Amino acid sequence: xxxxxxxxxxxxxxxxxxxxxxxxxxxxxxxxxxxxxxxxxxxxxxxxxxxxxxxxxxxxxxxxxxxxxxxxxxxxxxxxxxxxxxxxxxxxxxxxxxxxxxxxxxxxxxxxxxxxxxxxxxxxxxxxxxxxxxxxxxxxxxxxxxxxxxxxxxxxxxxxxxxxxxxxxxxxxxxxxxxxxxxxxxxxxxxxxxxxxxxxxxxxxxxxxxxxxxxxxxxxxxxxxxx
Numbered sequence: 001x002x003x004x005x006x007x008x009x010x011x012x013x014x015x016x017x018x019x020x021x022x023x024x025x026x027x028x029x030x031x032x033x034x035x036x037x038x039x040x041x042x043x044x045x046x047x048x049x050x051x052x053x054x055x056x057x058x059x060x061x062x063x064x065x066x067x068x069x070x071x072x073x074x075x076x077x078x079x080x081x082x083x084x085x086x087x088x089x090x091x092x093x094x095x096x097x098x099x100x101x102x103x104x105x106x107x108x109x110x111x112x113x114x115x116x117x118x119x120x121x122x123x124x125x126x127x128x129x130x131x132x133x134x135x136x137x138x139x140x141x142x143x144x145x146x147x148x149x150x151x152x153x154x155x156x157x158x159x160x161x162x163x164x165x166x167x168x169x170x171x172x173x174x175x176x177x178x179x180x181x182x183x184x185x186x187x188x189x190x191x192x193x194x195x196x197x198x199x200x201x202x203x204x205x206x207x208x209x210x211x212x213x214x215x216x217x218x219x220x221x222x223x224x225x226x227x
Contacts, residue, residue, distance in 0.1 A: 024068050026083070031063040032217040034083060036196055038069075039100060040219040042076035045191040046100035047184070047198050049107045050090070054203035054211050062201060064090065064104075076100075099188065100197075107202055111154065111212060112184040116142045119178040119186055129174040132194040132216035139186045140214065153209030187214070195219045 026034055039046055052062040064087045069079045077094055080102060084090040089104040119142060121129050129135050139145065149155070174193045178186060187198045196218040203211040 025086075026066040026068055028061045028063050028065075030060075031066050032060040034066060034069070035080065035102070036217060036219045038076045038079045038083070039195075039197060041079075042094075042098075042100060044076070044094070044098045044100050045188075045195050045197060045219070046102060047187065047200065049101075049103040049109075049112070049200045050087075050202070051104060051107060052201040052203055052213075054201065054213060060217070063199075102197075107200070108210075110152070111145070111148065112182065112200065114144060114148050114183050116144050116181055116183065116186060117179070119181065121174045121176055121178075130172065132174075132190050135174050135190045135193075136187070136198075136214055136216065139183060139190075145183065153205070153207070155205060155209065155211045190216065 035046075035048065048063075050064050052064075055062055064084065066083045067086055069082045071078065071082060074082065077092060077100065080092045080100065084092060084102065087104065089106055090102060091105060092100065092102050094100045116139070119139065121135060121138060123129060129138070149157075172193055174190060176189075178189060181189070191198065194216060196216060199213075199215045199217065201213040201215075203213075205211045
């Protein structure tokens with residue numbers, strides 16, 4: 001786990017030199033850095049559920065509008081609430097177990113609450129699941145999820161085969177099996193190996209349907225983001 005965090009830190013040190021804008025808002029490209037920093041300070045993982053436009057296929061550029069936090073003494077929870085203050089529908093709460101939820105009140109939970117009877121993150125050695133996106137693919141390819149998305153006209157359709165994507169963390173891998181869990185619980189399980197937050201973006205689709213995008217973003221070590 002330490003190796004995973006150190007790799008994230010070394011990459012983000014190079015990337016987060018200038019992330020704020022003159023008007024006090026956060027450049028959407030760097031929004032995940034601010035959220036990840038707050039979560040790391042709280043020593044917690046979390047989730048972000050929101051309405052977007054899907055112009056970036058669920059990437060950070062399509063995050064809700066955030067403002068730069070000014071209160072240096074605020075708790076991580078207060079910091080996140082300050083960051084989302086311009087989004088009247090966003091609620092930031094922390095569960096008893098520590099997980100921080102950032103969710104707009106009108107985002108449909110039907111897919112998140114959907115139950116999956118069985119999930120297996122076990123693969124033939126030495127090719128374990130070393131990528132949170134690959135773990136996400138395992139979740140979304142569950143028969144219950146595929147059937148539900150088709151019936152409810154929710155896109156996009158996922159390919160039958162996973163194509164590896166960067167980054168692949170060689171020192172951390174997901175294993176184990178889950179029984180009778182919701183999609184949300186399965187996503188949270190991935191965070192146990194790859195700390196940070198998962199994002200669930202909903203977009204209005206054509207002909208009454210909708211498009212959803214999931215993604216994982218790492219926690220950011222405190223002090224990386226320059227305010």
